[in-house]
Amino acid sequence: MAPLSDRPVLDHLVIDVRDRMAAGAARLAALGFQLTPMGRHSLGSANHLAVLAEDYLELLGTDVPGGALRPDIASYPIGMNGLVFRTADAEALSARLVARGVPALPAQSFHRPVELPDGGREDARFRTVRMDRAAAFDGRLYWCEHLTPQHVWRPEWQRHPNGAQSIARVLLAVRDPERQAAMVRRIHGEAAVTIAPDGRARLPCGPVLVEFAPHAAVAAELGAAAPDPAGRGDHLVLVSLRVRDxxxxxxxxxxxxxxxxxxxxxxxxxxxSTLNVAVDFTT
Structure with a gap:
């Protein structure tokens, strides 16, 4: 069977802040990111974005201190919990994933109003396909179709004091990298992922490298810089960002x-020192 896609593309990463949206935004700003104005999804959540050249970081939660969280994110601790790939057709993707035996949910449509730099207001619209949580890791793995990319990737929002340009690497700590590799191969084909000598599964996504590494390898690499698992077994631990200088x-x-x-x-x-996720800056 032909692979679903010859080249998986990373769309964005989600950092959950629960009901600490203001504090989370302040922390990313201190790290040198310019954030978009707060958005409010039709699904009931709030967000800020740090928009990069081709991808972005998303702060997700509620802007109401002590407020209820969206049911699908309510169980996640503060930290990076969402790994999101890009698709051009969410409906077709969902059908193709299910046909391959991948436990994908039906495509879901939603939107959020966007306050534009020129004072205008538009709706950013999306369709997403999520993988069943039990088949991925202790987080959310999904695909996003941008119906209005012009309301996300705007030059005014892509200039950051820290010089961030793009995501370079994403690292997950997992108990069984081969299990993750098998899932990726089912989606993208046998050649999509390789296993390194230390046991980590490597998934190149164009200029971004996604690595599923054994817990011991992550501990050796990050040491005290690693995040608190907060009850998570297989989880996202680090994002590396390319910067200008x-x-x-x-x-x-x-x-x-x-x-x-x-x-x-x-x-x-x-x-x-961040939001329970290690952050690397590289060139």
Missing amino acids: LAATAAVLRAAGIAAETVPGGLRVAAE
Whole structure:
């Protein structure tokens, strides 16, 4: 059977902040990100985006302190819990996934009003296909079809004080990388993922590398910079971002009083200093 797609494309990553939206936004701003105005989904959640060249980070939760969370995100702790790929046709994707025995849910449509920089107001509209949680990891794996990409990727929102340009790498800590690899192969074909000598499964997504690594390998790489699992077994632990100039990024972090460790290829901010996700900056 032909692979579903020859080239998986990362769309965005979701960082849950639960009912601490204001504090979460302030923390990302301190890390040097420019955030979009708060959006409110028709599904009942609120968000801010840090929009990059081809992808983005999303803060997701509620803007009501102590308020109820959307049922599908209510169980997740603060931290990075959403791994989102791009699709051009959510309805067709859902049907093709199910035909391949992938436990995908029917496509879901929703929208959110967007306050544009020129003072206008438009609706950003989406269709998503989610994988059953039990088949993925302790988080949400889904695909997003952007019906109005012009209301997300705007040049005014893509300029960040820290110089962030794009997502370079995503790291998950998992108990069985081969299980994750089997799931990816079912979707994208045998050649989509490789297994490294230390056991991690590697999924290239164009310029982004997604790695499903054994817990021991993650502990060896991140040490004290790793996030609190907060009850999660297989979970997202790190995002690496390409920046224009590491020295300029370091200056932004110093000005905000955020400690950064020098690591091969760049800088690392520990999860305890962010939103329970380790953040690397690289060039």
